Amino acid sequence: MISEANVEAAVETASTPRHIALVRITHWIVVLSVLGLLITGTGILVSHPRLYWGETGGVGTASLIDLPIPFIIGPSVWNRPFHFFFAWVLVLTGLTYMVGSFITQHFRKDLLPAKADLRWNRIIAVVSEHLRWRRPEADAVSTYNVVQRLTYLAVVFGLFPAILWTGLAMSFGVTSVFPILATALGGHQSARTLHFTCVVLLLLFVIVHILMLCLAGFWRSVRTMITG
């Protein structure tokens, strides 16, 4: 019953890696740097856990969101330096990934959805399948589905650049050269609030991402992201 074409296809999927080396290496560096950024970012945030809109804000002025955590000022002085260290690791890794992905055509081959898949009924079908916790079919595992493709593109080209922009918009050195980075967002405090908002969105992505790994088989997925 096994046709020659099927065997060939099976041999090919076995020999070509699920993820190219560029994606595997940069993925784990990004994981580590985001973890470092989350820890140090939280350390900075808890020294003033209130968010404002506009240019100014502080104790005694109207706030947008009061996070339900106490003010902890003590060890914050080293959070910032480590935050920038991890930010540099993330930015340089991100640049490597971007350039490498264009060269290897990773974006076009793996992430750009097929035109036929860009239909609401296709997208809803994929989402409802996953919501019902149905394991994807074997042949669907070797490629990203349309929702995965759109989500990864949004994270790579939307969320990470937005986090970088809102972070840089808080830098007086950077806004002295590019004031629009802060003014376009509504000001220094708006940039801080949006920086926080983007990180919450990134955390939501990470949670769903890990849940989907569990659906597809957690350790198998992690293994393919390490060995290919």
Added chain:
Amino acid sequence: MTKFLKRRQFITAGLATAASASGLGTAVYFADRYGLIPPDHTGIVGIGETLTYATQRLLTSGHSLAREFKRSDISKVPIVNGPHPTDEKYLALLAEGFENWRLSIEGLVARPVSFSLEELRRLPAENHITLHACEQGWSYIAEWTGVRLATVLDLAGVRPKSRYVVFEPFANPNQSRTVVRALWESIDMADALHPQTLLAYGMNGEALPADHGAPARLRLGRHLGWKNTKYLSRIVITDRRDLYRKGGGTWYGGI
């Protein structure tokens, strides 16, 4: 054939290593020569600090100006971060309106000078309405009045080999019980000669309030709050890299 290939690979790898090592060495030499390496460039944190400092120095090389605001933008509540010093020397000066206070300019200068508050006020004054933000997250807008640091440094005649300007405040026992000496701070010449860098003695049209750093404080347009030393008592110009900062965290701080 394989032996030949191996030898060739070995030579290629050796040449590549030598090329990158000398490339890195040259990069470091020129980076240092053009003032792109901060004094605290060592360790893991030093990597980020150096990258940030070098990038911002290249990006802001044309004395780029911090954003300025309208009078109507001035915050109604200028946040006070820690009250003024309470040692006898400071309280005595505060009581007499800083009449006997003098700010000395020392170190690598042709003419060591000192200024009284009145003498500082007689120098060309400037007003800048800028954003003051703390690394903790809060911020306010205020109008600062003062003399450009560049004007004062010019009067003292800064020597060409100067690299940093160190600001020593009055000791503030309120701020930290563990640090007995004052938390001095330093900036590089690019920030010192920047047109928005003021020795500010006025705030929002009045004399600088004690809790905001009276009689005079440093105001930097392109830095966070902690770099803006309050209660100035002495300014030292130096080329020593080990005098960069007394306190925690990094020297340039990334912002």
